[in-house]
Amino acid sequence: MVLVYTESEGGKFKKIALEAVSYAKGVADMMGTSVTALSINGGDTSELGTYGATKVLEVSNDSLNNFNAESYADALTQAAKKENAKVLVLTASANSKFMAPLIAVNLNAGYVPNVTSLPTSATPFVVKHSVFSSKAFSSTEITTDIKVIGLAKNAYGLKEDVTNANAESFSPELNGNTSTIVVSVDKATDKVTIADAEIVVSAGRGLKGPENWGMVEELAEILGAATACSKPVSDMGWRPHGEHVGQTGKPVASNLYIAIGISGAIQHLAGINSSKIKVVINTDAEAPFFKAADYGIVGDAFEVIPQLNEKLKIFKAQNG
Amino acid sequence: MKILVCISHVPDTTSKINFTDGDTKFDTNGVQFVINPNDEFGLTRAMWFKEKQGATVHVVNVGGPETEPTLRKALAIGADEAIRVNTPATDGFSVAKQLTAVVNEGGYDLVIGGRESIDYNGGMVPGMLAKLTGANFVNTCISLEIDGNNATAIREIDGGKETLSTSLPLVVGGQKGLVEESDLRIPNMRGIMQARSKPLTVKDPVDASLETQTLAFEKPAPKGAVKLVDNVDDLISLLHNEAKAI
Ligand SMILES: Cc1cc2nc3c(=O)[nH]c(=O)nc-3n(C[C@H](O)[C@H](O)[C@H](O)COP(=O)(O)OP(=O)(O)OC[C@H]3O[C@@H](n4cnc5c(N)ncnc54)[C@H](O)[C@@H]3O)c2cc1C
Ligand SMILES: Nc1ncnc2c1ncn2[C@@H]1O[C@H](COP(=O)(O)O)[C@@H](O)[C@H]1O
Numbered sequence: 001m002v003l004v005y006t007e008s009e010g011g012k013f014k015k016i017a018l019e020a021v022s023y024a025k026g027v028a029d030m031m032g033t034s035v036t037a038l039s040i041n042g043g044d045t046s047e048l049g050t051y052g053a054t055k056v057l058e059v060s061n062d063s064l065n066n067f068n069a070e071s072y073a074d075a076l077t078q079a080a081k082k083e084n085a086k087v088l089v090l091t092a093s094a095n096s097k098f099m100a101p102l103i104a105v106n107l108n109a110g111y112v113p114n115v116t117s118l119p120t121s122a123t124p125f126v127v128k129h130s131v132f133s134s135k136a137f138s139s140t141e142i143t144t145d146i147k148v149i150g151l152a153k154n155a156y157g158l159k160e161d162v163t164n165a166n167a168e169s170f171s172p173e174l175n176g177n178t179s180t181i182v183v184s185v186d187k188a189t190d191k192v193t194i195a196d197a198e199i200v201v202s203a204g205r206g207l208k209g210p211e212n213w214g215m216v217e218e219l220a221e222i223l224g225a226a227t228a229c230s231k232p233v234s235d236m237g238w239r240p241h242g243e244h245v246g247q248t249g250k251p252v253a254s255n256l257y258i259a260i261g262i263s264g265a266i267q268h269l270a271g272i273n274s275s276k277i278k279v280v281i282n283t284d285a286e287a288p289f290f291k292a293a294d295y296g297i298v299g300d301a302f303e304v305i306p307q308l309n310e311k312l313k314i315f316k317a318q319n320g
Numbered sequence: 321m322k323i324l325v326c327i328s329h330v331p332d333t334t335s336k337i338n339f340t341d342g343d344t345k346f347d348t349n350g351v352q353f354v355i356n357p358n359d360e361f362g363l364t365r366a367m368w369f370k371e372k373q374g375a376t377v378h379v380v381n382v383g384g385p386e387t388e389p390t391l392r393k394a395l396a397i398g399a400d401e402a403i404r405v406n407t408p409a410t411d412g413f414s415v416a417k418q419l420t421a422v423v424n425e426g427g428y429d430l431v432i433g434g435r436e437s438i439d440y441n442g443g444m445v446p447g448m449l450a451k452l453t454g455a456n457f458v459n460t461c462i463s464l465e466i467d468g469n470n471a472t473a474i475r476e477i478d479g480g481k482e483t484l485s486t487s488l489p490l491v492v493g494g495q496k497g498l499v500e501e502s503d504l505r506i507p508n509m510r511g512i513m514q515a516r517s518k519p520l521t522v523k524d525p526v527d528a529s530l531e532t533q534t535l536a537f538e539k540p541a542p543k544g545a546v547k548l549v550d551n552v553d554d555l556i557s558l559l560h561n562e563a564k565a566i
Binding site: 098104114131186293 | 411
């Protein structure tokens with residue numbers, strides 16, 4: 001059996017959760033078995049059936065409203081044991097990455113994160129995952145009885161495979177770590193996060209100063225995108241630290257990455273290698289970013305972006 | 321307070337990534353190795369605890385003799401002692417088991433590691449170490465204050481941050497934010513001289529099974545040349561019709 005953890009927010013499953021279910025179904029098919037999903041205070045479980053989960057363990061427990069790595073790891077560990085799971089699929093979210101190593105120890109399981117495709121073989125169990133900040137892939141065999149996989153974002157996609165998901169309520173014993181408690185959460189709920197975004201609009205030192213970010217935010221708003229920046233921009237305090245992407249910042253695995261006034265230093269590119277389509281807008285035709293990009297405009301951001309915003313508004317009005 | 325900083329020895333961020341031995345090994349030819357950037361932020365925060373709160377700071381690496389210059393650099397930055405567990409670091413779980421033996425023996429109150437190593441991007445050693453030693457754990461930690469036995473940590477979450485109250489013994493997976501970029505220290509001559517006479521203990525590894533095994537590496541297929549356009553209409557049309565990205 002393949003167990004998949006399905007993350008939700010505000011009572012709705014996240015897209016990465018549905019992607020994880022699709023992936024788990026692919027793995028289960030290879031192994032000739034089925035998919036069970038675990039949902040903690042989650043959404044409408046029938047949605048999980050759409051992507052191939054035949055069973056859903058539903059945990060509903062107010063003490064789990066705030067993420068707590070220990071308790072969540074306990075819940076997943078117990079579910080894996082109860083269901084006799086051979087493979088556990090997690091995602092690349094901050095919370096998944098937090099608890100994955102704890103679960104791996106609980107289950108004495110080998111754990112491989114950043115997995116980009118279905119196993120290349122089920123016996124032996126071999127997965128391909130990105131390493132060196134997506135500058136390379138590694139094929140790794142997991143030799144333990146139970147395997148924990150962290151699925152990279154946007155790598156597998158959504159694959160519908162409609163079944164009837166049987167929901168079953170599940171109450172794990174939370175011997176719980178009470179020594180770590182959440183004091184406060186500071187999160188802009190009205191903004192798309194870099195982790196969830198399909199499109200990321202990012203700008204660098206070429207923008208000259210924080211006062212010029214209005215047009216970048218406008219572009220992001222038109223596209224429903226998250227905003228990001230290069231490292232010097234956050235180091236100088238022009239933008240919040242959480243927006244810094246790159247090797248030492250956040251990784252971006254969006255469908256579309258638009259880089260404005262960013263030179264394309266190797267450390268920056270290391271963070272965006274897994275984005276699918278990259279667009280560059282830069283005055284300098286020699287900027288290294290053009291070598292890594294799919295589309296580019298050699299031009300001044302202060303001219304190009306306002307034009308792009310106007311034209312995109314018209315485009316959006318016509319194309320919905 | 322006794323602090324252990326876990327130091328991963330990684331290729332410098334500008335390194336070219338190549339493989340040898342039939343694509344089974346990372347090619348270290350011409351590669352400069354450094355302290356993993358995430359660990360450098362943690363080490364610098366540890367120096368702060370040493371200077372302001374009188375902590376002792378040890379650094380540890382699981383690896384072969386080639387990692388010693390990296391440990392010496394950590395000593396030059398100000399760590400008091402270094403430990404090297406003499407075994408190649410192959411998979412994260414086994415590294416965590418080696419570190420568990422070091423932590424249990426040394427009785428550390430606080431262990432600072434990095435969110436991930438920038439080479440294999442495992443992001444697993446600190447969490448596993450916490451679980452194996454029974455310590456509390458905070459990942460993607462961007463701020464850490466210790467007061468007696470209590471700790472207040474801020475961790476980065478998707479789209480924001482979260483403040484946690486926890487207690488020692490504690491393991492953190494740290495990153496930029498633990499200290500600022502401008503707080504990072506370049507070892508000075510005095511530090512480098514002192515580092516030469518600080519203890520660097522080589523320990524034999526404990527028995528640890530491997531849970532994973534790397535079979536081969538490959539590089540992504542080279543990508544096609546960039547398509548340059550000179551107006552935003554063409555860009556929008558390509559993104560819509562060709563790339564199907566908007
Ligand atoms: C250990 C280490 C880790 C690092 N980690 C990261 C990381 O994680 N992320 C990261 O981003 N960087 C990282 N860096 C820094 C990296 O090397 C670069 O310095 C940085 O990415 C450059 O940022 P930038 O492109 O915004 O600025 P610059 O390199 O200054 O580039 C600005 C660009 O804007 C263009 N420009 C100027 N005016 C305009 C205009 N009007 N319109 C359009 N374009 C314009 C210029 O042609 C230029 O290409 C790291 C460095 C080190 C040493
Ligand atoms: N070989 C090692 N020796 C000591 N510490 C390590 C080693 N490998 C990883 N670490 C620590 O664990 C963190 C996360 O590494 P990883 O799980 O490999 O991504 C690193 O930032 C280090 O702090």
